[in-house]
Amino acid sequence: MKTDILIVGGGPAGIIAGQTxxxxxxxxxxxxxxxxxxxxxxxxEPYVIGGEVKxxxxxxxxxxxxxxxxxxxxxxRVTGIDYKRKTAWTRNNREISFDRLILATGAKPFIPRIQGxxxxxxxxLRNAEDTKNLKRVSDKAENAVIxxxxxxxxxxxxxxxKKGLNVTIVEIASxxxxxxxxxxxxxxxxxxxxxxxxxxLLGKGVSAIEGEKNVEEVSIEGERIPADFVVISAGVRADTxxxxxxxxxxxxxxxxxxxxxRTSLNDVYACxxxxxxxxxxxxxPVPSQLATTAVLEGKIAGANAAGGREEFPRIVNPSVTxxxxxxxxxxxxxxxxxxxxxxxxxxxxxxxxxxxxxQREAEFIENKLVFEKETKRLIGxxxxxGKEGIDERIDLLSLAIHKGVRIEDxxxxxxxxxxxxxxxxxxxxxVLAAEDALNRI
Amino acid sequence: MKTDILIVGGGPAGIIAGQTxxxxxxxxxxxxxxxxxxxxxxxxEPYVIGGEVKxxxxxxxxxxxxxxxxxxxxxxRVTGIDYKRKTAWTRNNREISFDRLILATGAKPFIPRIQGxxxxxxxxLRNAEDTKNLKRVSDKAENAVIxxxxxxxxxxxxxxxKKGLNVTIVEIASxxxxxxxxxxxxxxxxxxxxxxxxxxLLGKGVSAIEGEKNVEEVSIEGERIPADFVVISAGVRADTxxxxxxxxxxxxxxxxxxxxxRTSLNDVYACxxxxxxxxxxxxxPVPSQLATTAVLEGKIAGANAAGGREEFPRIVNPSVTxxxxxxxxxxxxxxxxxxxxxxxxxxxxxxxxxxxxxQREAEFIENKLVFEKETKRLIGxxxxxGKEGIDERIDLLSLAIHKGVRIEDxxxxxxxxxxxxxxxxxxxxxVLAAEDALNRI
Numbered sequence: 028m029k030t031d032i033l034i035v036g037g038g039p040a041g042i043i044a045g046q047t048x049x050x051x052x053x054x055x056x057x058x059x060x061x062x063x064x065x066x067x068x069x070x071x072e073p074y075v076i077g078g079e080v081k082x083x084x085x086x087x088x089x090x091x092x093x094x095x096x097x098x099x100x101x102x103x104r105v106t107g108i109d110y111k112r113k114t115a116w117t118r119n120n121r122e123i124s125f126d127r128l129i130l131a132t133g134a135k136p137f138i139p140r141i142q143g144x145x146x147x148x149x150x151x152l153r154n155a156e157d158t159k160n161l162k163r164v165s166d167k168a169e170n171a172v173i174x175x176x177x178x179x180x181x182x183x184x185x186x187x188x189k190k191g192l193n194v195t196i197v198e199i200a201s202x203x204x205x206x207x208x209x210x211x212x213x214x215x216x217x218x219x220x221x222x223x224x225x226x227x228l229l230g231k232g233v234s235a236i237e238g239e240k241n242v243e244e245v246s247i248e249g250e251r252i253p254a255d256f257v258v259i260s261a262g263v264r265a266d267t268x269x270x271x272x273x274x275x276x277x278x279x280x281x282x283x284x285x286x287x288x289r290t291s292l293n294d295v296y297a298c299x300x301x302x303x304x305x306x307x308x309x310x311x312p313v314p315s316q317l318a319t320t321a322v323l324e325g326k327i328a329g330a331n332a333a334g335g336r337e338e339f340p341r342i343v344n345p346s347v348t349x350x351x352x353x354x355x356x357x358x359x360x361x362x363x364x365x366x367x368x369x370x371x372x373x374x375x376x377x378x379x380x381x382x383x384x385x386q387r388e389a390e391f392i393e394n395k396l397v398f399e400k401e402t403k404r405l406i407g408x409x410x411x412x413g414k415e416g417i418d419e420r421i422d423l424l425s426l427a428i429h430k431g432v433r434i435e436d437x438x439x440x441x442x443x444x445x446x447x448x449x450x451x452x453x454x455x456x457x458v459l460a461a462e463d464a465l466n467r468i
Numbered sequence: 469m470k471t472d473i474l475i476v477g478g479g480p481a482g483i484i485a486g487q488t489x490x491x492x493x494x495x496x497x498x499x500x501x502x503x504x505x506x507x508x509x510x511x512x513e514p515y516v517i518g519g520e521v522k523x524x525x526x527x528x529x530x531x532x533x534x535x536x537x538x539x540x541x542x543x544x545r546v547t548g549i550d551y552k553r554k555t556a557w558t559r560n561n562r563e564i565s566f567d568r569l570i571l572a573t574g575a576k577p578f579i580p581r582i583q584g585x586x587x588x589x590x591x592x593l594r595n596a597e598d599t600k601n602l603k604r605v606s607d608k609a610e611n612a613v614i615x616x617x618x619x620x621x622x623x624x625x626x627x628x629x630k631k632g633l634n635v636t637i638v639e640i641a642s643x644x645x646x647x648x649x650x651x652x653x654x655x656x657x658x659x660x661x662x663x664x665x666x667x668x669l670l671g672k673g674v675s676a677i678e679g680e681k682n683v684e685e686v687s688i689e690g691e692r693i694p695a696d697f698v699v700i701s702a703g704v705r706a707d708t709x710x711x712x713x714x715x716x717x718x719x720x721x722x723x724x725x726x727x728x729x730r731t732s733l734n735d736v737y738a739c740x741x742x743x744x745x746x747x748x749x750x751x752x753p754v755p756s757q758l759a760t761t762a763v764l765e766g767k768i769a770g771a772n773a774a775g776g777r778e779e780f781p782r783i784v785n786p787s788v789t790x791x792x793x794x795x796x797x798x799x800x801x802x803x804x805x806x807x808x809x810x811x812x813x814x815x816x817x818x819x820x821x822x823x824x825x826x827q828r829e830a831e832f833i834e835n836k837l838v839f840e841k842e843t844k845r846l847i848g849x850x851x852x853x854g855k856e857g858i859d860e861r862i863d864l865l866s867l868a869i870h871k872g873v874r875i876e877d878x879x880x881x882x883x884x885x886x887x888x889x890x891x892x893x894x895x896x897x898x899v900l901a902a903e904d905a906l907n908r909i
Binding site for chain 2: 039043068070071074080081084085317318319320321322323326327337339340342343345346347348349354356358383384385386414415416417418419420421422423425426427429430431432436438439440441442443444445446447448449451452453
């Protein structure tokens with residue numbers, strides 16, 4: 028068969044790339060090859076395992092999200108591509124010739140080399156099958172060990188604990204959510220998890236996962252923790268296999284792309300988890316395996332593959348994580364990252380109630396802003412608190428970083444105030460943090 | 469007595485002006501004259517009347533908020549000022565000579581000339597006494613009539629209705645929240661109020677408030693509505709009496725100030741409800757009797773009276789109103805205002821769930837963005853939905869207006885996404901509205 032644009036991969040990057048291309052030029056013939064039928068909303072998988080959401084509610088049909096947009100969907104797998112002949116072959120013996128190729132091949136869970144990692148009931152969490160199995164096993168289990176204290180580890184751990192399991196999270200770094208937050212913000216998360224009874228082991232490596240056939244315990248530097256199952260949430264790695272085969276240049280975190288989401292090969296675009304993003308602030312490669320990045324890059328890749336010329340504004344990686352009644356969010360550089368990059372900086376802290384103090388449900392919200400010292404521009408932020416107002420503040424601060432907002436802009440930031448909805452007029456934590464930073468300069 | 473800075477008025481503008489001046493130069497002698505002891509958080513008054521919050525919880529002592537900052541507080545009233553001699557006299561026969569004067573005299577409720585407006589149980593809502601009386605009377609009443617369908621009218625009406633009263637809101641304009649929202653957004657509010665059983669009368673004037681001594685009914689263009697009490701919430705007018713006396717230039721909406729919050733007289737500053745703000749977008753005078761504006765202007769007036777030179781970024785009037793389980797917010801110009809100003813514009817609409825669809829508590833959130841056609845810059849926004857995420861989106865859009873954000877910036881806006889906290893990655897309503905606007909250009 029022949030197609031104008033071939034999209035390999037059916038995650039958010041591929042879907043949005045296809046929809047965008049079709050929106051720009053409805054005449055284009057667009058074909059998407061994806062491994063499995065249906066689209067699972069991956070961020071919701073922990074909630075299915077926790078029993079708060081049904082698996083069926085987080086799976087959408089290909090038809091609904093892709094087919095109805097006039098894109099041909101093939102549930103199949105591309106096994107080889109001849110770049111010069113612009114032809115792809117699939118597992119089901121299809122031959123597809125294309126004009127332009129969009130690689131949206133995603134990422135694979137990283138599995139550390141630990142003895143016993145192939146035992147039964149050792150899981151990673153990526154697709155619907157993983158989710159179903161983890162739900163089934165955890166429904167009858169008592170003890171869970173989670174290897175990796177990143178966002179997925181923290182969320183799965185919290186939801187399993189809410190379900191009543193004994194949960195241990197073991198993380199080789201000295202803090203939870205390492206790389207994303209400064210230590211004092213990670214510690215706020217740690218404190219909540221510990222208060223809720225999660226056993227948090229930091230700076231410790233797993234020696235072995237032990238058991239006959241099923242997992243029975245996890246050995247962590249001498250300590251032995253009983254485990255009915257293990258979740259490995261040690262991050263993901265870009266799936267660059269096809270890209271490498273056809274000769275795309277590959278970077279440390281994935282397929283190299285420019286600001287138009289073009290790879291090093293003509294007419295080949297990449298987007299989403301398989302692509303290597305560049306930091307808006309440092310201009311250096313940065314890992315960014317987020318659905319939101321995938322959507323943004325999908326838009327750019329799709330538009331440009333359809334003949335447009337849209338630019339990607341680079342990555343500030345806004346993200347947010349929820350656990351029990353709390354949430355934490357981050358964007359841009361942490362203080363540590365600014366220091367490691369050799370960027371002279373100043374930080375500011377702000378803390379206040381997220382509603383007027385007289386409102387019963389008021390909860391504390393606190394944030395830390397990182398500014399480049401010379402330009403006084405915002406380069407990073409971390410926000411912690413109850414579940415209301417964390418993600419939107421991160422969104423605001425993401426826009427602020429992209430628009431070059433300075434300390435003084437935030438000191439004079441014109442926001443709204445309402446007893447039920449926001450802090451008192453003179454206690455907005457973003458403004459307090461900016462004022463604090465100004466005092467430290 | 470002698471003081472470096474005399475502040476007349478003890479609302480948010482005066483308090484923040486004093487605190488800011490003291491922060492800049494702790495040696496300054498600062499004196500504040502205020503009418504009543506204590507500081508009431510005025511936005512919370514409707515919640516006290518509704519019985520959700522206690523009056524004591526929204527009153528702070530002068531000591532806590534002013535005295536402890538090293539500012540001398542006099543509960544008294546300035547009755548006259550000799551500008552040339554830089555001396556003020558008070559009701560309690562104090563004579564205060566000053567170097568610099570900050571007028572933060574606030575605003576007074578506007579009372580339309582309606583027959584019967586002096587009857588017992590006809591209230592306005594401004595100070596603690598009003599709040600206490602309205603709480604007491606409404607606790608035993610059945611029927612309330614609210615004259616004026618602005619933010620205060622809508623909030624007091626909703627909270628009285630929640631308390632079980634029969635509530636009529638009568639508004640002379642053809643829509644609720646007139647001037648702040650376009651008609652189709654006001655109608656969303658109207659629909660909620662009607663669904664909850666509030667009698668909303670639009671485009672109608674009150675002929676008379678009737679009764680012997682107490683209010684008994686309100687006559688509205690022939691219709692007679694039973695009323696145990698009446699709340700007049702017809703807006704406020706800047707209190708410019710003292711300013712006029714000493715010869716400050718007065719504008720349509722209050723004391724004229726420049727971007728340094730200086731009045732037309734040397735060494736005299738004004739801030740808050742008594743001052744006339746200028747629009748960031750049109751550069752024209754605009755009413756802005758919000759606590760948040762008062763705080764911003766207080767910072768500028770205080771800093772500059774203390775010898776600084778800070779500039780006020782002009783007004784975009786972000787604000788938000790809550791009623792029952794809903795909230796609505798706005799910032800900048802409405803579509804109608806853009807049209808009336810002769811600014812060529814394009815609008816865009818976006819609507820989506822505020823959480824992932826699989827989350828049980830997900831609620832719709834919808835917004836309308838107004839862009840200047842030529843520059844594609846954001847000049848206005850309106851957001852409606854449940855109570856989560858309205859005010860923070862308005863804050864974000866306020867910052868966006870101030871930073872000259874364009875349609876394309878918002879189409880490529882890098883935000884976070886999380887099942888429990890935010891819309892799906894490709895359904896952020898701000899992005900959807902920007903994409904919609906781009907399609908309409």
